[in-house]
Amino acid sequence: MTSTTSLTGIHLMAKPVGALCNLDCGYCFYLEKESQYPARHRFRMQDDVLEAYVRRYIASVHAPVVEFTWQGGEPTLIGLDFFERAVALQRLHAGGKRIANTLQTNGTLIDDRWGEFLAREKFLVGVSLDGPRELNDVARPDKQGRSSYDDVLRGMAVLASHGVDFNVLVTVSSANVDHPLEIYRHLKAVGAQFIQFNPVVEREPVAAEAAIGLHFAVPPSLGKASLSVPARAVTNDAAPVRVTPHTVPSVAYGDFLNAVFDEWVRADVGTVHVMNFEWALASWCQLPTSACIFSPRCGKAGIVEHDGSVYSCDHFMYPEYKLGNIATDDPARLLDSPAQRAFGAAKETTLPGDCLRCDFRFACNGECPKNRFIETADGEPGLNYLCAGYKKYFNHITPAMNRIAALVSAGRSAAEVMRQH
Numbered sequence: 001m002t003s004t005t006s007l008t009g010i011h012l013m014a015k016p017v018g019a020l021c022n023l024d025c026g027y028c029f030y031l032e033k034e035s036q037y038p039a040r041h042r043f044r045m046q047d048d049v050l051e052a053y054v055r056r057y058i059a060s061v062h063a064p065v066v067e068f069t070w071q072g073g074e075p076t077l078i079g080l081d082f083f084e085r086a087v088a089l090q091r092l093h094a095g096g097k098r099i100a101n102t103l104q105t106n107g108t109l110i111d112d113r114w115g116e117f118l119a120r121e122k123f124l125v126g127v128s129l130d131g132p133r134e135l136n137d138v139a140r141p142d143k144q145g146r147s148s149y150d151d152v153l154r155g156m157a158v159l160a161s162h163g164v165d166f167n168v169l170v171t172v173s174s175a176n177v178d179h180p181l182e183i184y185r186h187l188k189a190v191g192a193q194f195i196q197f198n199p200v201v202e203r204e205p206v207a208a209e210a211a212i213g214l215h216f217a218v219p220p221s222l223g224k225a226s227l228s229v230p231a232r233a234v235t236n237d238a239a240p241v242r243v244t245p246h247t248v249p250s251v252a253y254g255d256f257l258n259a260v261f262d263e264w265v266r267a268d269v270g271t272v273h274v275m276n277f278e279w280a281l282a283s284w285c286q287l288p289t290s291a292c293i294f295s296p297r298c299g300k301a302g303i304v305e306h307d308g309s310v311y312s313c314d315h316f317m318y319p320e321y322k323l324g325n326i327a328t329d330d331p332a333r334l335l336d337s338p339a340q341r342a343f344g345a346a347k348e349t350t351l352p353g354d355c356l357r358c359d360f361r362f363a364c365n366g367e368c369p370k371n372r373f374i375e376t377a378d379g380e381p382g383l384n385y386l387c388a389g390y391k392k393y394f395n396h397i398t399p400a401m402n403r404i405a406a407l408v409s410a411g412r413s414a415a416e417v418m419r420q421h
């Protein structure tokens with residue numbers, strides 16, 4: 001899930017069961033976090049941690065609305081009772097602030113009890129689905145290797161029947177990147193009105209990382225140039241940097257977004273909300289984007305693990321990025337600590353010259369530092385692996401985005417752009 005960053009302050013995302021999940025998605029970077037804990041460790045947020053998290057988080061947000069995001073792993077594995085206690089604690093500690101909850105789930109365990117609760121408490125739910133059955137099941141089997149598709153669709157139907165607002169998160173990998181319209185039309189057919197596309201970018205671990213049980217390489221250390229390699233050296237089958245088989249090819253990801261954009265801008269503006277396009281439109285309208293990956297700096301969205309540990313970011317859940325513990329530390333102070341400020345600022349201060357000179361910097365900002373492991377054409381390290389794809393995408397959408405931004409700034413409906421296509 002692309003982290004959203006609060007436009008009004010800090011944002012924390014909690015993982016009540018850590019990396020535990022009932023699915024076995026081949027591209028999931030989080031499943032291996034189990035290995036950071038001892039054998040037989042209990043992956044379950046205890047009530048004292050939950051209470052401290054709710055109380056301290058609400059107190060540290062100086063805004064009218066406090067946004068709680070629950071994710072995993074699969075957060076519903078902890079059971080509905082946990083979430084009943086969470087919302088009761090939120091009410092107890094709200095202090096006049098409005099509480100908003102978001103749950104990111106694979107949808108497979110959602111039944112009527114969940115549906116009633118999520119509707120009553122006005123949760124916004126994100127459901128992961130990678131397209132029609134044959135595309136979804138390539139990378140999203142359950143632990144026994146069986147299809148998860150029917151269970152996800154059943155969960156989505158329950159949400160719809162209870163009137164729960166939900167969006168669909170599509171992970172774009174090498175398996176489905178060549179099927180943009182099939183996926184987009186399928187999502188519309190199953191009733192999705194809010195859609196987000198997330199690209200898979202992971203590298204194979206080097207020997208030392210594999211030796212400690214990692215299946216993916218640790219992200220480049222922010223500011224350390226030595227890990228970057230020439231773009232031509234990034235390959236699925238040869239040293240020096242091997243991306244994982246699920247990793248989406250950069251240009252193909254741009255083509256994917258372009259194909260969906262062309263259909264959306266002709267027929268669906270105003271009725272289907274594709275978050276990727278809304279982030280871009282915000283940039284075209286010179287507004288801040290809510291997606292951390294496209295913000296100039298990051299570091300305002302921390303992770304609270306099941307044991308209360310607070311980390312810099314979902315993608316930097318390694319001991320060196322641990323900031324403290326919610327049981328003892330004020331989260332606002334943790335996210336404003338020198339270490340975290342340096343983490344967030346490095347996103348901007350380590351941009352290579354290509355990004356500094358790029359016409360699309362206003363919308364891209366070098367994207368996520370985790371993906372900055374290739375060299376520019378003139379050998380400078382720290383360029384984003386997805387750069388070629390993003391350039392193709394931003395180039396392609398520029399004329400329509402200019403038109404939509406002009407409509408919006410004139411106080412007219414963005415949907416009018418469809419008449420011009």
Ligand code: SF4
Pocket residue numbers: 003292293294298299300301313314315316347367368369370
């Ligand atoms: S490193 Fe920064 S941009 Fe990337 S996911 Fe984390 S917070 Fe977002």
Ligand code: SF4
Pocket residue numbers: 354355356358359360361364365366367383384386387388390391
């Ligand atoms: S498109 Fe490429 S060069 Fe431009 S800001 Fe993004 S990563 Fe940098």
